[in-house]
Amino acid sequence: MAAPRPVPDTTDAPLIALHDVAVRFGQQEVLSDIHLALHSGRITTLIGPNGAGKSTLARVILGIVPPSRGRVTRRTGLRIGYMPQRIKIDDSLPLTVDGFLALGMAGATRARRDALGRAGVAHLRRRAVQALSGGEMQRVLLARALLRKPDLLVLDEPAQGVDVAGQDALYGLLAEVRDELRCGILLISHDLHLVMAATDDVVCLHHHICCSGTPEAVSRDPAFRDMFPGHPATNLALYTHEHDHEHDLHGNVDCAEHHHHDH
Incomplete structure (x- = not known):
């Protein structure tokens, strides 16, 4: 599907910002040196391998886990909608x-x-x-x-257990929700197959933020290449997808048009 359109209002104050945040459980520091801002009208995807601290960072954003160090600032009256894995x-x-x-x-x-x-x-x-x-x-x-x-919609592994066509349908819907509600969206995922084409910003996490930026910039970053060696996205095969058709709930194409992938 086509990448979401960038929305030019990110000069506004962020919905939520994390400043030098760290989280420690006992003797283990799960997150460190986290600087992150989420804005209205943008889809941000948090990627990283299993055990990288993605769910912990989500819980900090949701206000469930307090940071051991650093601070979190939220826009006054911020409403967060949360979609769990299951x-x-x-x-x-x-x-x-x-x-x-x-x-x-x-x-x-x-x-x-x-x-x-x-x-x-x-x-x-x-x-x-x-x-x-x-x-x-x-x-x-x-x-x-x-x-x-919600002002901010947080989705934890929303496409887990759903096939690629179903993921495509979901990400297309999220772009529509973002455009209609003008909300910010945070996707948490370890699966890159469509995420890199379905987001405005990417944050690559492995206990700290290894790299962040647009999908194109992150895909060229050595830290991303080291984290996902050999993945097609590291060669800029970002699974761009012309959305000249629609998918039903099960991911089936509703008309005879075909996918168009740029490799």
């Missing part, structure tokens, strides 16, 4: 999609319907949660995060 629901509990959203945030039925519509799953409102496919549940979790009308 959520466990008791199979014996009869729960519709609408009921599931109401558990997270009571309020007007219309708000829940609107959030499901924005996520492309309004037709699932009365479906049992247990009957959803993985791709459908992914969209419902996104709707749940959107209910907060």
